[in-house]
Amino acid sequence: MLDPFGYEFFVNGLIAATLAGALCGLVGVYVVLRHMSYIGHGLAHSVFGGAVISQFVVFNVIFAGTAVGSIGRDGLGETYLLVGAITWGFLTALAITLITRLRIIGADAAIGIITTASFALGIALISYTRSFRDFEAQLFGNILGVSTADLVTILVVTVVTWAVFLVWYKQFLFSAFEPEVAGFYGVPTWLTDTMFSLVLAATIVASLDVLGVTMIAAAIVIPPITARLLTNRFRTMMILSTVTGAFCGFGGVYASWVLDISTGASVVIFSSGFFVVTLIYTRLKGFLAFGPGSRSGRGRVSQGQAAVFD
Amino acid sequence: MLHPFPHQRESGQPIVELKNVTAGYEGQAVLSEVNLTIMPGDFVGFLGPSGSGKTTLLRTILGATRVFSGDAQVNGKRVDRRRSLAGYVPQLETIDWNFPVTVGEVVMMGHTRGNPLFPWHRQADWRTARATMERLGIADLEDRHIRQLSGGQQQRAFLARALVSNPSLLLLDEPTRGVDIKTRDEVMHLLHELNHQGVAIAMTTHEINPVAAHLPWLVCIKGQIVAEGPPSQVISPEILHLTYGAEMPVIEYEGMTLVAESPHHFGRNGNRKASANGNGRAAEPGTGHGHSHHGEAAGHGHPVGAHGVSGAD
Ligand SMILES: Nc1ncnc2c1ncn2[C@@H]1O[C@H](COP(=O)(O)OP(=O)(O)OP(=O)(O)O)[C@@H](O)[C@H]1O
Ligand SMILES: [Mg+2]
Numbered sequence: 001m002l003d004p005f006g007y008e009f010f011v012n013g014l015i016a017a018t019l020a021g022a023l024c025g026l027v028g029v030y031v032v033l034r035h036m037s038y039i040g041h042g043l044a045h046s047v048f049g050g051a052v053i054s055q056f057v058v059f060n061v062i063f064a065g066t067a068v069g070s071i072g073r074d075g076l077g078e079t080y081l082l083v084g085a086i087t088w089g090f091l092t093a094l095a096i097t098l099i100t101r102l103r104i105i106g107a108d109a110a111i112g113i114i115t116t117a118s119f120a121l122g123i124a125l126i127s128y129t130r131s132f133r134d135f136e137a138q139l140f141g142n143i144l145g146v147s148t149a150d151l152v153t154i155l156v157v158t159v160v161t162w163a164v165f166l167v168w169y170k171q172f173l174f175s176a177f178e179p180e181v182a183g184f185y186g187v188p189t190w191l192t193d194t195m196f197s198l199v200l201a202a203t204i205v206a207s208l209d210v211l212g213v214t215m216i217a218a219a220i221v222i223p224p225i226t227a228r229l230l231t232n233r234f235r236t237m238m239i240l241s242t243v244t245g246a247f248c249g250f251g252g253v254y255a256s257w258v259l260d261i262s263t264g265a266s267v268v269i270f271s272s273g274f275f276v277v278t279l280i281y282t283r284l285k286g287f288l289a290f291g292p293g294s295r296s297g298r299g300r301v302s303q304g305q306a307a308v309f310d
Numbered sequence: 311m312l313h314p315f316p317h318q319r320e321s322g323q324p325i326v327e328l329k330n331v332t333a334g335y336e337g338q339a340v341l342s343e344v345n346l347t348i349m350p351g352d353f354v355g356f357l358g359p360s361g362s363g364k365t366t367l368l369r370t371i372l373g374a375t376r377v378f379s380g381d382a383q384v385n386g387k388r389v390d391r392r393r394s395l396a397g398y399v400p401q402l403e404t405i406d407w408n409f410p411v412t413v414g415e416v417v418m419m420g421h422t423r424g425n426p427l428f429p430w431h432r433q434a435d436w437r438t439a440r441a442t443m444e445r446l447g448i449a450d451l452e453d454r455h456i457r458q459l460s461g462g463q464q465q466r467a468f469l470a471r472a473l474v475s476n477p478s479l480l481l482l483d484e485p486t487r488g489v490d491i492k493t494r495d496e497v498m499h500l501l502h503e504l505n506h507q508g509v510a511i512a513m514t515t516h517e518i519n520p521v522a523a524h525l526p527w528l529v530c531i532k533g534q535i536v537a538e539g540p541p542s543q544v545i546s547p548e549i550l551h552l553t554y555g556a557e558m559p560v561i562e563y564e565g566m567t568l569v570a571e572s573p574h575h576f577g578r579n580g581n582r583k584a585s586a587n588g589n590g591r592a593a594e595p596g597t598g599h600g601h602s603h604h605g606e607a608a609g610h611g612h613p614v615g616a617h618g619v620s621g622a623d
Contacts, residue, residue, distance in 0.1 A: 033409060102336075169429035170422050177409050177419070183391055184372050184398045186423035228410060232455035237410050 004257045009146070013210070016146045017249035017267060019154045020207040023161060024216070025223035025245020027203045029238050030196060032224040033176045036107060039096065040204070041217030042115030047089040047204050048213045049115075049122030054084020056125050082153065082205065089201030092118060097193045101179075150209055157206040161199050165238070168195060173234050210249075215264035222271040223248065229282045248274055323386060324349050325479050325510050326371055331380035333370045339378055340366045342534050348512060350478065353505045355521040356514040357544075358531035359554050364514035365401070367531060368481045371512070372396060384479070397472030401483040402464055407457050413467045414452040417443060420474035435474075442470045446500065462493035469500070473509075480504065482513040486520060498524045518545065518569045541567055 004010045024040075031039055092114050099114075100107040165172060174182040175192045183189045204216060211219050227240035251274075252267030259266065326348035334340035340363045348354055356364045369375045370382055373389035382389045384396065397420075421435040443449040446466045451459065459467065465485055472480055485501070486494045498520065505511050515521050521528060522541040530536040530544060530553040537549045545567045550558040559570045 166429050167427060170419070170431075171426070173411070173415070174419050174422055177406070177411060178400065178404070180374075181398065181400050182419075182422075184374060184394055184396075185419060186392065186426070188392070232410050232457075233412055234410050234415060 004254075010257065012146045012148070012151060013263070014250060014253050016151055016154055016210045017253040017263065018246045019151075019158055019249070020210045021219060021223070021249025021252075021267070022242045022246035023154065023158045023203050024207055024211070024219040025227075025241040025243070025248075026161060026165065026238060027200055028220040028222075028224040028245070029227070029234075029241050030172060030176055031200070031220055032228075034179075036111075037217070037221045038108060038111050039093070039200070040220035042096070042111040043089055043093055043200065043204050044208065044213040044216040045119035046092040046115035047085050047201065047208060049118035049120070050088025050092075051081060051085040051205075051208070052122035052125050053088065054081050057084065085205045085208075086201050088118070089204055090198050093197035093201050094194060097197055101189075101193070146210060154206045154210075157202045161203060164195055164199055168192065172196070210263065211267060212264035215268045218268040218271065219245065219249075222268075222275050226271075226275045226278050229278050244271075244274070322350060325352075325385060326512075327381075327383045328370070329381045329383075331370065331382050332378045333375045333380075333382070334363075334366060334378070335376060340375075340533065341370065341531075343380070344370075344535055346529065346535065346538075348479070348510055350510055351505070351508060352510045352512075352527060353501070353525055354512045354527045354529060355525040356512065356529050356531055357516075357518060357521065357553065358514075358536075360516075362532045362553075364531055365483055368398070368483055368512070368514065371479075371481060372398060395475070395477055396479040396481050397475065397477035399465075399468045399472050399480070399482040399485060401487065402461075402468065403488070405456070405464075405468075409456070411456055412452065413443075413448060413454050413456060413459070414439070416456060416467050417452075417470045417474060420471040423475065438476070439470070439474050442474050446470050446473075460493070461489040462496055465489065465493075465497055466500070473504070478508075478510060480509050480511045482511070484514050484516065486515055486517055494520060518550075522567050522569070545569060 028040070031037060095114055096107065096110045099105060099110040171182070171187045171192050174185065174187050175189050179189060182192075207216055207219065223245040224237065224241045226244050227237045230240055231237050248271035249267060252270035253263055255261075255270055256263045256266030324347045326346065328344050328346040331344045331346075332339050332342045333344070344367070346367075356367060358364050366375055370377065371384060371389065372394045373382075373384075373391040374394075377389070384394070387393070417439045418431055418435065421431055421439065424435060425432065440449065443452060446469060448463055448466045448470065451463060451467070456464065456467065469482075469485075472482075480501075482501075485497055489497070494517075501511055501513070502524070513521075522545050526540060527538070528541055528544045529538045530549055532553050536553045537544050545560055547558060547560050550556075550560070550569065561568045561570060
């Protein structure tokens with residue numbers, strides 16, 4: 001077999017997937033603990049719509065008839081696309097959080113309406129103009145297309161996200177645990193929600209080219225629940241989830257080369273497998289510690305008895 | 311064991327002062343024309359059926375509801391959610407027990423207000439947290455996950471969080487719910503101790519007998535304040551009927567005022583004549599909750615046992 005590390009595009013893809021995995025893993029902790037697992041899935045669709053819409057605006061409105069339309073991926077148009085997609089994702093994330101907080105309708109319904117509508121808008125635009133670049137990569141993920149600019153984007157978003165989570169750690173912890181009571185204890189909940197929406201939108205936009213719309217939800221949800229199986233501490237869960245995400249991104253992309261399958265699918269299958277192995281490991285540990293049929297022991301197996309999320 | 315003690319209201323500036331307050335949520339007033347004063351050193355219990363606005367009253371004191379009219383002040387300043395310095399213990403049913411936090415992490419949340427821009431806590435904050443955990447007897451549980459605690463220990467952990475910032479006012483939402491009699495007594499004694507150390511306390515409850523026995527001052531709520539005073543005055547069939555909309559026989563037993571909370575039982579067995587106004591079974595006026603809040607001691611007509619089993623729901 002050929003040595004994949006000899007190819008620059010593969011190494012780029014591997015780095016991008018590892019970073020994107022780590023990023024999604026970190027952000028996913030908050031998503032999962034707030035019981036918003038579905039939001040990653042929804043936002044990815046929404047951001048896809050946003051990307052198409054901003055492409056439409058950039059090429060057909062702002063630069064209509066100029067030469068920009070023919071500039072390549074790394075050109076000026078690309079920056080506009082990035083900003084457009086992040087803004088769109090941020091606004092949708094914010095709208096979802098607000099609607100949920102004000103209890104107008106439930107979070108699941110809010111996500112369902114807002115994001116599918118925005119995804120449909122994107123699809124409608126694509127089918128209307130038929131003149132866009134290939135969106136397949138963004139739907140299913142493709143590492144072959146990862147450019148140095150993409151890498152830089154992911155790196156910047158990763159650093160900013162870590163900084164935000166570090167500085168605002170206490171507030172994130174409290175408002176994930178008890179969103180309402182946190183307000184009584186001096187946490188500016190509105191600011192916290194807004195910062196999170198921004199970070200989440202940036203994460204999804206940055207990971208879109210690598211993981212793809214359809215697979216991003218898994219990259220956000222699987223690492224945190226795997227980490228949750230291994231710890232009862234918020235801080236430890238954040239670290240473990242990041243490491244798990246990075247590991248699954250790396251392993252998934254490598255496996256996609258070896259098995260010659262789609263990158264996004266490979267990352268998801270790889271992380272699901274990792275989750276199952278962790279689950280069996282923690283169960284077995286509990287089983288061995290208390291013996292077969294030890295019902296009384298179950299509640300006390302701190303590690304193996306971790307959460308069930310809905 | 312049970313000791314109602316004489317209530318001496320301190321003078322000076324009130325901690326909480328609500329004047330003609332009408333408050334509630336967006337487009338819906340839950341409490342109307344409420345007048346309430348809590349002085350330093352007070353220990354007040356809020357009674358009332360489900361949906362009567364007990365939690366809303368606590369939230370109003372915290373500045374987390376909409377005040378439509380009237381004046382709500384804490385420590386002489388208008389209530390404001392962002393500046394509230396009261397210690398708050400939420401109803402434990404609202405807690406997500408699967409959330410990955412340890413007792414220590416929960417207690418440290420009480421220090422969130424201090425140095426907000428630094429992710430780490432100050433040494434002094436750790437010291438007060440440790441001291442508070444010692445005081446409540448949960449110091450050795452610091453590294454435990456919140457799931458791995460008994461009901462009483464859970465209550466103490468969240469109480470510790472409310473106390474680390476050394477508040478002069480403590481608000482508790484149903485601290486005696488869902489725990490056994492012994493734990494409930496422990497919690498009540500703990501609150502008494504805190505009260506003796508100068509903390510003003512307001513708590514809500516569904517359990518009339520325990521608060522009648524322990525608390526010097528009760529407030530009956532049903533969208534407004536129905537009655538207020540020491541248990542011996544407030545616990546009467548008339549006031550209870552006004553509050554709960556149900557007949558509740560009141561019994562004096564060895565100096566204690568006890569309520570036999572089983573109107574359905576009496577009615578069904580025909581041990582008692584149908585009440586004069588035919589209202590004996592009417593309960594839960596205007597609540598959206600399906601479950602009965604007469605759960606305590608349901609079916610036990612015996613006066614002594616009447617303050618026994620709790621949490622039938
Ligand atoms: N966040 C909210 N938004 C809108 N309405 C609310 C909200 N919380 C409570 N309510 C309404 O306010 C009324 C009073 O509720 P509240 O929680 O204060 O009652 P409670 O006396 O604490 O009841 P329980 O004994 O069941 O805890 C209810 O009719 C409820 O539907
Ligand atoms: Mg309540």
